[in-house]
Each structure stands twice: as C-alpha cells, then as structure tokens.
Amino acid sequence: MSYLIAPSILSADFGNLQRDIEMINQSSADWFHIDIMDGVFVPNISFGFPVLKTIQKHAKKPLDVHLMIVDPDRYTQAFKDVGAEILTVHYEACTHLHRSIQNIKNCGMKAGVAINPHTSINLLEDTIHDIDLVCVMSVNPGFGGQKFIENTYHKVSLLKQLIKSKNSKALIEIDGGVDLNNYKKLLQSGADVLVAGNTVFSSDNPIDTIKKLKVI
Numbered sequence: 001m002s003y004l005i006a007p008s009i010l011s012a013d014f015g016n017l018q019r020d021i022e023m024i025n026q027s028s029a030d031w032f033h034i035d036i037m038d039g040v041f042v043p044n045i046s047f048g049f050p051v052l053k054t055i056q057k058h059a060k061k062p063l064d065v066h067l068m069i070v071d072p073d074r075y076t077q078a079f080k081d082v083g084a085e086i087l088t089v090h091y092e093a094c095t096h097l098h099r100s101i102q103n104i105k106n107c108g109m110k111a112g113v114a115i116n117p118h119t120s121i122n123l124l125e126d127t128i129h130d131i132d133l134v135c136v137m138s139v140n141p142g143f144g145g146q147k148f149i150e151n152t153y154h155k156v157s158l159l160k161q162l163i164k165s166k167n168s169k170a171l172i173e174i175d176g177g178v179d180l181n182n183y184k185k186l187l188q189s190g191a192d193v194l195v196a197g198n199t200v201f202s203s204d205n206p207i208d209t210i211k212k213l214k215v216i
Contacts, residue, residue, distance in 0.1 A: 001187060001216050002192075003187055003191065003192050003193065003194065003216075004031060004171075004192065004193040004194070005029045005030055005031075005102070005191055005193075005194055005196060005210055005213050005214060006029065006030060006031035006032065006033035006064050006173070006194065006195045006196070007024050007029050007032065007033060007195075007196055007197065007200045007206075007210065008033045008034075008035060008175075008196065008197030008200075009021075009032055009033065009034050009035070010034075010035045010046060010197055011056070011197035011198050011200065011201040011202070012201055017051075017054065017055070018054075018058055020201065020206075021055060021058045022058065023057055023206055024059075024061065024210075025058070025059065025060045025061065025205060026207065027206070027207045027210040027211070028207075028210055028211055028214050029210050030060055030061060030062075030193075031062045031063070031064040031193070032055065032059050032061055032062070032063050032064060032088070032166075032206050033064045033066065033195045033197075034052060034055065034063055034064065034065045034066065034084075034174070035066050035068060036048070036065060036066065036067050036068065036069060036079075037068045037069065037141075037142065038068070038069040038070060040069070040070050041046040041068050041070045041090065041092075041093055041141075042068045042071050042141045042142035043142050043145055044142040047176065049078065049082055052065070052082045052083070052084075053082045053083075055083075056067060056083030057083055059083070060186065062086065063083050063084050063085055063086070064085070064086045064088070064112075064156055064173075064193075065079055065084040065086065065087050066088045066112070066114060066135060066175065067079075067087065067088060067089050067090070067093075068090060068093075068114075068141050068142065069093065070093055070167075071093070072089040072090075072093055072094065072100065073089075073094075073099070073100055073103055076100075076103045076107050076124075077107050078102055079109075079136035080082075080107040080108060080109055084109055085108040085109060085110065086109060086112055086132070086133060087104045087107075087109045087110070087111065087112060087136050088111075088112030088113065088114050088133060088173075089104070089112070089113060089114070090113075090114045090115070090116070090141075091113055091114065091115050091116075091124070091213070092115075092116055092117055092119060093137040094113075096125055097113065098126075098127055098130065098139060101113070101127060101130050101131060102130070105130075110132040110133060111130070111131060111132050111133070112131070112132060112133035112134070112135055113127070113131050113133075113134055113135070114134075114135035114136075114137060114141075114171070114175070115134065115135070115136060115137060116137050116140070116141060117138070117139070117149050117152075118150070119138055119142060121134075121136075121155060121158050121159045122161055122162075124159075125160065125162065125166070128162055128163060128166045128168045128170055129166050129167070129168045131168065131170045132169070132170060132171065132174075133170060133171045133173055133193070134159060134163075134170050134171070134172055134173065135173040135174075135175050135195075136152060136155060136156060136159065136172060136173065136174055136175070136177065136191075137175055137176055138152040138174050138176040138177050138178070139175075139176030139177050141176075144177060146177055147177060148176065148177030148178070148179070148182055149176075149177070151187070152174065152189075153185060153186065153189045154189075156172055156174070156186065156189040156190045156191055157189050157190055159172055159190065160172065160189070160190030171193055172192050172193070173191070173192065173193035173194075173195060174191045174193070174194055175193060175195040176185050176195070178194045178195060178196045178199060178215050179196070179199045180199065180209070180212055180213065183196075183213055183216060187216060194213065196209075196210070196213060199213075200213075
C-alpha cells in the first residue's frame with residue numbers, strides 16, 4: 001500500500017524551526033504540511049508569508065499548504081511565489097469553488113479542497129474530477145492536539161467510493177488527531193495522505209515515530 005506522511009509544522013517548536021525542518025528533511029516523511037490560519041475562518045492565527053518563506057528556504061520536500069482563511073482566492077499566486085506545491089482551500093470558504101480550483105491549477109499548483117467534520121462529501125460530487133486532493137478534517141479546524149472524530153472512517157470510505165465512481169485521481173488526506181493507534185484503520189478506509197502533528201513533534205524520537213507511521 002502506497003501512502004504519504006505529512007508532518008504538520010503547526011506542532012513544531014517555533015523557537016527551533018530550522019532544526020525541526022531539518023529533522024523532517026532527514027526523516028522518511030514525504031511532505032511538509034503547513035496550516036495558515038487567519039483568526040476569522042477559524043478561531044486561531046498561525047503564521048504568514050515570512051515564516052512560510054523561511055520554511056521554503058530550508059525544506060527539501062514538497063510544501064502542502066492548507067489555507068484556513070476567508071477569501072483564499074486573493075492569495076493564490078502569493079502562496080505559489082513562496083513555494084506551495086499543493087494548495088488546499090476550504091469548501092466552506094469558497095463561494096465559487098470551481099473557480100478557486102482552476103485558479104490554483106493555473107498558478108501551477110496541485111489543487112486541494114478541505115472539508116470540515118460537518119460537511120458532507122456529497123457536496124464535492126460536481127468538482128471531484130478537478131480536485132487533486134481532498135483534505136478530510138478529522139477534528140474541528142483551528143487547533144492542534146484535538147481528539148480524533150470517529151465518524152471520519154465512514155466519511156473516508158464514502159469519499160473513496162465517490163472518487164472511484166467519478167474516475168477522479170484525487171488523493172484523500174486526513175488532518176487532525178492522526179496517531180499510531182488509528183493510522184492503519186484510516187489507510188484501510190481509503191486514506192492516501194496522513195497529516196501528523198502532535199504525534200510526531202511531541203514524541204521523544206520524531207524520526208522514529210515517522211518511521212513507524214510508514215509501516216503498514
């Protein structure tokens with residue numbers, strides 16, 4: 001089974017950011033997952049372009065940028081300019097989702113769409129063929145370290161069925177509460193990309209933890 005691990009920089013030590021970036025570079029992780037929060041779409045603020053530019057400077061793996069912001073279309077090109085290779089916008093934040101997806105692709109990035117725990121995957125039926133990645137939120141967005149929502153397994157299975165029925169090539173990413181106890185079940189349900197934040201950065205040996213997440 002082929003799948004990807006994307007450690008979430010939101011859980012890194014910001015006082016030692018370069019050290020943690022180098023750790024991911026040296027690990028068996030596949031992507032850097034970077035959450036951008038504006039304090040409006042979600043009740044938290046993370047970081048902006050200066051920090052992202054620093055991450056880009058040192059990162060040797062693709063930047064998977066997850067926008068938890070209102071009006072994300074305003075910044076599509078700007079995120080491309082600071083190194084985003086995958087750019088994910090929230091379904092709930094996009095009035096014209098198809099246009100947002102095309103804007104991302106026109107800027108030369110892979111287009112992702114994130115859905116909150118309460119959002120039905122059926123709402124992606126008309127756009128799934130154009131989406132490169134669906135980020136299924138398995139916690140309520142805004143903060144790291146939250147408890148995993150058990151309904152996620154069922155949701156992932158339904159999403160996998162939708163992707164197959166529409167001949168889409170979209171990957172399924174799980175964001176929130178992924179740990180060594182649930183990652184195998186998520187993969188069995190149909191996940192392709194696992195975002196791991198607290199599980200990786202709070203462990204005594206992050207590189208070893210990432211290695212364990214890579215074993216099915």
